[in-house]
Amino acid sequence: MPDDHPQAGPAAAGSTSATRPNVVRRGLTTALRAVRERGPERDAALLMLKAALATVIAWQFVVRVMHSPSPFYAPMAALLVVDRTMVRSIGASAQRVVAVVVGMSTAWLVGTLVGVHWWSMLPVLYLALLIGRWRHLGDHGIQVPTMVLLSLITVGGTNTRFTSLTIVETVVGGVIGVLTNAIVFAPLHIRRPREQVKSLAQRVGELLEDMSVGLREGWDADTARRWYDASTELVALAPAVREEIETGVESTRFNPRDNLRPVDVDWGGYAQTVEAVRRCQWQVSGIARTLVDAADEKEAQPAPSPEFLEVYAGVLGDVAQALEHFGRRGEGERNLVTRHLDHASRTIEDLGERVRTTRLEDPRAWTAYGALLLDARRLVRELELHSRDAVMPTDSGPIRRPRRHLTDLVNGR
Numbered sequence: 001m002p003d004d005h006p007q008a009g010p011a012a013a014g015s016t017s018a019t020r021p022n023v024v025r026r027g028l029t030t031a032l033r034a035v036r037e038r039g040p041e042r043d044a045a046l047l048m049l050k051a052a053l054a055t056v057i058a059w060q061f062v063v064r065v066m067h068s069p070s071p072f073y074a075p076m077a078a079l080l081v082v083d084r085t086m087v088r089s090i091g092a093s094a095q096r097v098v099a100v101v102v103g104m105s106t107a108w109l110v111g112t113l114v115g116v117h118w119w120s121m122l123p124v125l126y127l128a129l130l131i132g133r134w135r136h137l138g139d140h141g142i143q144v145p146t147m148v149l150l151s152l153i154t155v156g157g158t159n160t161r162f163t164s165l166t167i168v169e170t171v172v173g174g175v176i177g178v179l180t181n182a183i184v185f186a187p188l189h190i191r192r193p194r195e196q197v198k199s200l201a202q203r204v205g206e207l208l209e210d211m212s213v214g215l216r217e218g219w220d221a222d223t224a225r226r227w228y229d230a231s232t233e234l235v236a237l238a239p240a241v242r243e244e245i246e247t248g249v250e251s252t253r254f255n256p257r258d259n260l261r262p263v264d265v266d267w268g269g270y271a272q273t274v275e276a277v278r279r280c281q282w283q284v285s286g287i288a289r290t291l292v293d294a295a296d297e298k299e300a301q302p303a304p305s306p307e308f309l310e311v312y313a314g315v316l317g318d319v320a321q322a323l324e325h326f327g328r329r330g331e332g333e334r335n336l337v338t339r340h341l342d343h344a345s346r347t348i349e350d351l352g353e354r355v356r357t358t359r360l361e362d363p364r365a366w367t368a369y370g371a372l373l374l375d376a377r378r379l380v381r382e383l384e385l386h387s388r389d390a391v392m393p394t395d396s397g398p399i400r401r402p403r404r405h406l407t408d409l410v411n412g413r
Helices: 008-036 040-064 073-081 086-113 118-132 135-155 160-183 191-217 221-251 256-260 267-295 306-325 331-357 363-386 406-411
Strands: none
Touching (some): 073 160, 086 118, 086 160, 191 267, 221 267, 267 306, 267 363, 306 331, 306 363, 331 363
16 A cells, blocks of 8 residues: 655654754753752752652661562652652651551552452452542552552451561651651752742832833734733732742741751741732733723723823832832832822822813723722732732841850750
């Protein structure tokens, strides 16, 4: 039969060959970045290194100290419990140990009482699968049916020494994994949450400033659509930043590095900043959406007058200026935030009064005026509500508190 696509094979092979150098190049770039600068690449590289180290240590420990005939369970446990924070590492270790204990105990009980038969395997495996779905076991729940199956098939579930040795090795591997994670640069995630909080607030301020300049100097449907797309993108970023803050808080718990030199980070203040910015972005998106509709001829929604938009641009500029000082320490910084927000509020009230008392050129435009004024008022209000509790990370000042004296550590002070 003739080949309908004679070039498919060589082309596909050439395409695959062409992508290999790119994959290698990206891998080398990532490796170099991990060596040269701090960031996610370095964190991931260090985590993989610690997992490999913990695996080898656990393997050699059960071989040389415990003289295990099948040194598999300890290194596997060590490999799987090294995680991004000590809380997750300890939790993973506990989950894995519980899963193995439950699985091996179930297999031993079934093998001892009724033996291994097709009719006994069916209900016990179903029960093990149900137990494995228990949410408290997390990703390690799969170990319950796995250990049941392994024990019943290999030793019939009746070998007490095999059962106990597997459990002990799992415990040893989990402990080694946790200790390795704690001793070798215990994971402490501080810089990334700080950088993301600053970046989010900065991008919102830049967007507001861009909108302010655009409303003064000229804008169209494409410009309004670009503002709207940028605002919705920032709204989607806020939950990820909040998760980074939660990871940062979690990384300080049970962490020997933080116990020796605690970090001086106001996590609650950071969360307040992200919440304020997130709520502000709802209003910014509303403003941008109103401008999109006003610029779209198909919507039949008249745009506000150029005079109104020029004054309204000053409101957005004031809010952008307030965000530059928002959450920064010092009474002077807070006063600047208050001054800009107060000026924006007065301008909004003045614009509202003009709309109420001045006859509109096109009466259909009142919805656009009302929407812009309402979103602006809410925008200012959200920043006012969070201005006292919000904290913005800065590049000045130490992240860690001064090193405590050894006697203070001994005395628990």
